[in-house]
Amino acid sequence: MQDGPIVSLGEGLMELNQTRGSDQSYMPGFGGDTSNTAVAAARQGSKAAFISAVGADTFGDDMLAMWRREGVDTTHVRQVADAPTGIYFVSHGEEGHRFAYYRAGSAASRMTPADLPLDAIRSAGIFHCSAISQAISASACDSVFAALEAAREAGVATSYDTNLRLKLWPLARARAIIAGTVPYADILLPGLDDARLLTGLDDADAVVDLYLEQGVKVIALTMGHEGVLVATPDARRRIPPHRVEAVDATGAGDAFDGCFLARLQLGDDPFAAAEYANTAAALSTTGYGAVAPIPRAEDVRKAMPA
Numbered sequence: 161m162q163d164g165p166i167v168s169l170g171e172g173l174m175e176l177n178q179t180r181g182s183d184q185s186y187m188p189g190f191g192g193d194t195s196n197t198a199v200a201a202a203r204q205g206s207k208a209a210f211i212s213a214v215g216a217d218t219f220g221d222d223m224l225a226m227w228r229r230e231g232v233d234t235t236h237v238r239q240v241a242d243a244p245t246g247i248y249f250v251s252h253g254e255e256g257h258r259f260a261y262y263r264a265g266s267a268a269s270r271m272t273p274a275d276l277p278l279d280a281i282r283s284a285g286i287f288h289c290s291a292i293s294q295a296i297s298a299s300a301c302d303s304v305f306a307a308l309e310a311a312r313e314a315g316v317a318t319s320y321d322t323n324l325r326l327k328l329w330p331l332a333r334a335r336a337i338i339a340g341t342v343p344y345a346d347i348l349l350p351g352l353d354d355a356r357l358l359t360g361l362d363d364a365d366a367v368v369d370l371y372l373e374q375g376v377k378v379i380a381l382t383m384g385h386e387g388v389l390v391a392t393p394d395a396r397r398r399i400p401p402h403r404v405e406a407v408d409a410t411g412a413g414d415a416f417d418g419c420f421l422a423r424l425q426l427g428d429d430p431f432a433a434a435e436y437a438n439t440a441a442a443l444s445t446t447g448y449g450a451v452a453p454i455p456r457a458e459d460v461r462k463a464m465p466a
């Protein structure tokens with residue numbers, strides 16, 4: 161893996177998160193899967209950078225301030241005057257959390273391949289993107305492919321989270337695009353529920369086999385209460401769940417991604433990186449919001465099994 165920051169591409173969102181027991185109170189925060197991943201990596205001590213756009217509005221200012229506080233490089237976050245920053249609401253019910261999006265036409269959704277900072281992508285240590293970055297618009301989807309191509313041509317390790325959001329695009333389109341993107345990924349970060357819908361396979365090992373056959377070098381399949389299945393073409397291991405009192409799982413997968421990539425870049429093997437990220441992701445569910453409860457390295461170390 162070459163030296164350089166973890167560079168991720170996508171959309172940051174303002175978050176309004178319903179706090180339990182109060183139907184009408186929404187706590188402000190930040191979200192957006194690849195942004196959450198960048199923050200998680202930065203909180204573990206990695207160099208992280210984000211490629212995106214926000215509106216020239218209060219929320220855009222707030223997002224930029226958040227990334228800068230977190231040490232995420234915002235050189236390639238454009239602030240544009242003619243489109244807003246996206247927003248989403250999180251509410252909680254019996255079946256877990258639900259998202260309501262107000263992001264159509266957002267600044268990030270208008271990104272095009274011509275906007276890409278190709279030099280930053282080519283000099284990344286790892287380039288990370290997700291299916292949400294592809295679902296927000298056709299031009300953002302084109303941008304993801306162009307960025308992945310640039311990263312691969314430059315020998316940069318590529319990472320892809322298949323994050324499936326059916327409120328953003330229909331399943332048939334998601335299936336086609338995601339299947340076409342997996343072969344670009346060196347590191348694949350799917351969740352089992354999404355992978356079942358995307359592949360039609362039920363069994364976690366079968367999902368891993370399918371993706372490895374497509375050339376993926378490292379896969380960490382997150383399985384919620386069943387832990388994580390980590391595999392390379394030569395070895396695979398199940399990591400048990402880390403039990404916590406969870407209040408909000410929003411962004412747990414993104415915290416996993418950021419911590420996993422950070423640890424890989426610091427030299428961990430994929431199994432050690434996944435054990436670390438598994439603990440960190442569990443800790444991130446003990447508070448409300450996608451970003452605020454992401455733990456820092458010292459908290460993860462304290463909570464890790466001896």
Ligand SMILES: O=C(O)C(=O)C[C@H](O)[C@H](O)CO
Nearest residue numbers: 191192193292410411414450
């Ligand atoms: O769902 C999305 O589009 C988001 O990016 C918002 C959340 O922060 C994200 O899904 C959490 O994984």
